[in-house]
Amino acid sequence: MTLASQIEIVAPRRRFRGFSKLAGNRGALVGGAIVIFFVVLAVFAPLLATHDPFASAFTSVRKPPSAEFLLGTDEIGRDIFSRLLFGARASLMAGVVSVAIALAIGLPLGLVAGYFGGLVDGAISRVIDALLAIPSLILAIALAATLGPSLMNAMLAIGIAATPIFVRLTRGQVLAVKTEDYVEGARAIGLPHGLIIMRYILPNVLSPVVVQATITIATAIIAEASLSFLGLGQQPPNPSWGSMLNTAKNFMTQAPWMSIFPGGAIFLVVLGFNLLGDGLRDALDPRDH
Amino acid sequence: MTGGGFRCRPSLSKKGPDAVLKLIVRRILLALPTLIILSMIIFGLQRLLPGDPIQTMMAEESDPQVVEFLREKYRLNDPIPLQYLAWVGNVLQGDFGSSLRTGLPVTQMILQKLPITVQLASMAMIMALLIGIPAGVIAAVRKNTMVDYAANAVALSGMSVPNFWLGIILIMVFAVSWKILPASGYVPITLDFWLSIKSMLMPGFVLSTAVAAYLMRHTRSAMLSVLSSDYIRTARAKGLLSNAVIIRHALRNALMPIVTLSTLLFGDLLAGAVLTEQIFVIPGFGKLIVDAVFTRDYAVVQGVVLFTAIGFIAMNILADVLYIVINPRLRHPQ
Numbered sequence: 237m238t239l240a241s242q243i244e245i246v247a248p249r250r251r252f253r254g255f256s257k258l259a260g261n262r263g264a265l266v267g268g269a270i271v272i273f274f275v276v277l278a279v280f281a282p283l284l285a286t287h288d289p290f291a292s293a294f295t296s297v298r299k300p301p302s303a304e305f306l307l308g309t310d311e312i313g314r315d316i317f318s319r320l321l322f323g324a325r326a327s328l329m330a331g332v333v334s335v336a337i338a339l340a341i342g343l344p345l346g347l348v349a350g351y352f353g354g355l356v357d358g359a360i361s362r363v364i365d366a367l368l369a370i371p372s373l374i375l376a377i378a379l380a381a382t383l384g385p386s387l388m389n390a391m392l393a394i395g396i397a398a399t400p401i402f403v404r405l406t407r408g409q410v411l412a413v414k415t416e417d418y419v420e421g422a423r424a425i426g427l428p429h430g431l432i433i434m435r436y437i438l439p440n441v442l443s444p445v446v447v448q449a450t451i452t453i454a455t456a457i458i459a460e461a462s463l464s465f466l467g468l469g470q471q472p473p474n475p476s477w478g479s480m481l482n483t484a485k486n487f488m489t490q491a492p493w494m495s496i497f498p499g500g501a502i503f504l505v506v507l508g509f510n511l512l513g514d515g516l517r518d519a520l521d522p523r524d525h
Numbered sequence: 526m527t528g529g530g531f532r533c534r535p536s537l538s539k540k541g542p543d544a545v546l547k548l549i550v551r552r553i554l555l556a557l558p559t560l561i562i563l564s565m566i567i568f569g570l571q572r573l574l575p576g577d578p579i580q581t582m583m584a585e586e587s588d589p590q591v592v593e594f595l596r597e598k599y600r601l602n603d604p605i606p607l608q609y610l611a612w613v614g615n616v617l618q619g620d621f622g623s624s625l626r627t628g629l630p631v632t633q634m635i636l637q638k639l640p641i642t643v644q645l646a647s648m649a650m651i652m653a654l655l656i657g658i659p660a661g662v663i664a665a666v667r668k669n670t671m672v673d674y675a676a677n678a679v680a681l682s683g684m685s686v687p688n689f690w691l692g693i694i695l696i697m698v699f700a701v702s703w704k705i706l707p708a709s710g711y712v713p714i715t716l717d718f719w720l721s722i723k724s725m726l727m728p729g730f731v732l733s734t735a736v737a738a739y740l741m742r743h744t745r746s747a748m749l750s751v752l753s754s755d756y757i758r759t760a761r762a763k764g765l766l767s768n769a770v771i772i773r774h775a776l777r778n779a780l781m782p783i784v785t786l787s788t789l790l791f792g793d794l795l796a797g798a799v800l801t802e803q804i805f806v807i808p809g810f811g812k813l814i815v816d817a818v819f820t821r822d823y824a825v826v827q828g829v830v831l832f833t834a835i836g837f838i839a840m841n842i843l844a845d846v847l848y849i850v851i852n853p854r855l856r857h858p859q
């Protein structure tokens with residue numbers, strides 16, 4: 237142990253290599269700006285909202301956009317702009333929380349499977365193979381149905397459905413990093429496995445995981461909107477872009493604005509995360525191009 | 526299926542099919558543990574379901590004798606491992622159980638709905654190939670021009686647009702405002718071929734966007750790597766016309782990974798059909814699972830999920846085989 241504490245093993249720092257490149261990537265900048273815009277809308281929703289998102293009024297049912305109702309009103313007279321702002325909270329939270337769940341389960345499993353190999357790897361990999369065979373939206377629908385419809389359960393279902401990708405990605409990265417000299421060195425001086433994983437392996441497998449996480453946030457936001465659209469996510473009267481679209485589809489001809497804005501919001505925020513993910517990939521992994 | 530790949534390469538025909546057969550057997554054997562674990566997961570999911578399925582089925586009326594009869598009939602009184610084995614035994618014989626709601630065999634329900642979704646997914650795949658591959662080729666050839674940037678922007682939008690929203694917008698434009706396409710519904714292809722195709726145009730396109738975008742990106746990068754290779758430079762040096770080089774030499778090689786990718790993406794299309802069918806009121810596979818979820822018809826949910834997963838694994842194996850068939854170099858490990 238004393239020897240171990242004297243020797244400092246220097247792992248190459250790869251994490252921030254691409255930061256300046258990222259700043260020079262136009263797509264990533266636009267994507268980042270879109271994401272920040274929606275985060276600001278979501279955080280300051282109570283301040284920015286012009287109306288109470290829950291207040292219905294029979295005098296203002298299905299009104300087109302106007303100075304009073306910026307984006308019009310819905311089928312029971314609620315202000316769509318205000319509901320969109322609060323809906324941004326549900327969407328962004330769903331994106332971030334489900335990816336956090338997927339990371340919390342997937343990253344450790346991938347690290348363990350890749351690092352220890354053998355039986356542990358075999359067992360984890362077989363289960364992941366099985367889960368990967370079920371298309372993630374169908375898995376999420378089945379899970380959300382099993383758990384019961386609510387925003388929390390939808391996030392859990394999406395998170396679990398997204399986990400296999402992270403396990404497989406992390407495992408593959410660990411296998412590549414494991415044979416590097418600095419890991420061999422750390423093992424040779426007898427450092428405990430936990431420390432080797434946390435200090436020498438984890439930081440060097442993170443880049444592709446971060447890229448994947450960013451892109452998965454985009455997928456998760458669409459998945460949450462899809463589940464809410466099917467009635468398996470956020471429950472009424474709480475606003476969610478997906479459930480707003482679900483009611484809006486019944487008023488396509490009478491009130492097209494009810495569909496246009498929530499769907500446009502989903503499109504924009506997903507586009508933002510996809511642009512950011514692409515930019516991150518270019519910046520962090522130049523070998524791909 | 527394998528015949529086409531060998532016709533022009535007689536020297537390989539002796540060894541070729543053998544290698545392909547071996548590969549198929551090996552891949553199926555490798556898939557077995559996956560399938561077993563998969564069946565356990567899907568079966569276990571049912572155990573997580575809160576509430577008694579019989580109670581749900583019976584609603585308020587619950588004669589204890591009838592409940593007991595049904596519990597016996599659906600083997601709900603047996604220990605869980607026994608229930609699992611009985612279920613797997615039936616599945617192996619093609620019996621996915623029967624719907625708790627309609628009493629119909631799940632296999633029959635799936636087989637009834639499947640052709641509809643396969644038609645939708647095929648339409649989407651054809652559209653995706655027709656859009657994605659030419660767009661990818663053009664983007665690669667005109668790399669770093671406005672055309673390339675535009676193609677990339679459209680692809681990124683295709684990946685970001687939610688299917689159900691695009692569906693609503695298209696219905697508003699083409700069915701409500703312009704009245705040139707039917708808004709929803711499904712016409713069997715045997716009943717009226719053209720009307721069937723016409724009613725599938727919008728849903729097919731909506732379903733195709735993400736796959737088209739994916740194909741475009743992959744075609745572009747595959748073309749870029751092929752275009753920078755030596756034999757393309759040689760072909761150009763020989764004085765071959767640029768278009769001929771692109772199509773006869775570059776595209777042919779770039780297409781190999783695209784063919785396998787398309788096979789895998791077809792599975793995605795079947796899954797993505799869930800939302801598209803919901804919007805366009807198409808009575809397919811996707812609508813079956815959504816309806817089953819809402820009526821807590823667990824046998825149907827279980828059957829659909831298992832069926833999809835088996836289909837997905839089969840597609841994976843098919844992709845591997847296709848890869849070998851169209852790329853003879855891989856048949857002889859060095």
